[in-house]
Amino acid sequence: xxxQGLITKLQETIENIPDFPIPGxxxxxxxxxxxxxxxxxEVIQDLVAFSRGKVDAVCGxxxxxxxxxxxxxxxxxxxxxxxxKAGKLPPPVISEEYDLEYGxxxxxxREGQIKSGQRIxxxxxxLATGGTTEAAAKLVEKQGATVAQFSFLTALKGLxxxxxxxxxxxxxxxxxxx
Numbered sequence: 001x002x003x004q005g006l007i008t009k010l011q012e013t014i015e016n017i018p019d020f021p022i023p024g025x026x027x028x029x030x031x032x033x034x035x036x037x038x039x040x041x042e043v044i045q046d047l048v049a050f051s052r053g054k055v056d057a058v059c060g061x062x063x064x065x066x067x068x069x070x071x072x073x074x075x076x077x078x079x080x081x082x083x084x085k086a087g088k089l090p091p092p093v094i095s096e097e098y099d100l101e102y103g104x105x106x107x108x109x110r111e112g113q114i115k116s117g118q119r120i121x122x123x124x125x126x127l128a129t130g131g132t133t134e135a136a137a138k139l140v141e142k143q144g145a146t147v148a149q150f151s152f153l154t155a156l157k158g159l160x161x162x163x164x165x166x167x168x169x170x171x172x173x174x175x176x177x178x
Contacts, residue, residue: 002046002175009039010176014154028154028178030064030125043175044068047123047151048075050173055148056118059083059109061136064125068153072123081113083122083136094142098135107135109143116144127152127174130161137168146170154178 013036017027033040047068051058057079060069065083073080086095086106093108114120120140124133127150137147147170155161155174162172 001050001173006042006046007176009042010153013039014176026178028126030067030153034067040071043153044071044075046175047072047153047173050151050171051076051121051149054119054171055121057081057114057145058121058123059114059136059140061107061122061124061132062088065123067125069123072121072151079113081109081120083107083109083139094139096135096139096142098131098138100131105132105135107132107139109139111143114140114143114145118145119148120145121149121151122147123151125153127155127161127165127172129159130164133161134164137165137170141168149173 013032015029015032017029020027058069058073059081060066062084070080086108089108089110092111094111095106095108097104097106122133122136140147147168149171150165152174154176157177165172
């Protein structure tokens with residue numbers, strides 16, 4: 001869906017930081033995108049085009065899912081709902097626990113903000129193994145809503161995150177793949 005021009009601009013803008021945060025990791029720093037308002041706007045327009053007319057609300061995953069998710073929701077004129085790490089939102093909350101490589105984590109959203117029957121877009125900056133996004137989707141479903149779409153700025157091929165999300169029968173989109 002993204003134009004080759006947008007893909008090229010992003011590839012030229014996103015910085016590769018070797019051995020961060022640990023040796024062997026190639027960190028993709030998206031922060032230079034925010035130094036170029038026109039490029040940021042182009043990214044938002046692309047992500048909005050994927051979702052226009054297909055969702056009733058956008059859920060963004062803490063914290064980098066907020067960077068684009070809020071702007072997507074504003075452009076679509078739909079609510080934006082925070083999905084946060086446990087203990088960051090005031091009660092009442094709905095929680096979902098999920099496994100990490102070494103342990104587990106919990107994400108939450110405020111009770112009543114996701115409405116039964118809504119079609120939800122879950123947005124994050126990066127799709128890796130899909131564990132956090134899968135937990136977010138379960139959180140949405142617990143509240144009677146449907147995950148209609150997942151969107152990401154980037155995806156890491158070889159980690160098969162999209163395979164984990166296919167069970168939700170939702171559209172999956174990312175602009176770049178590394």
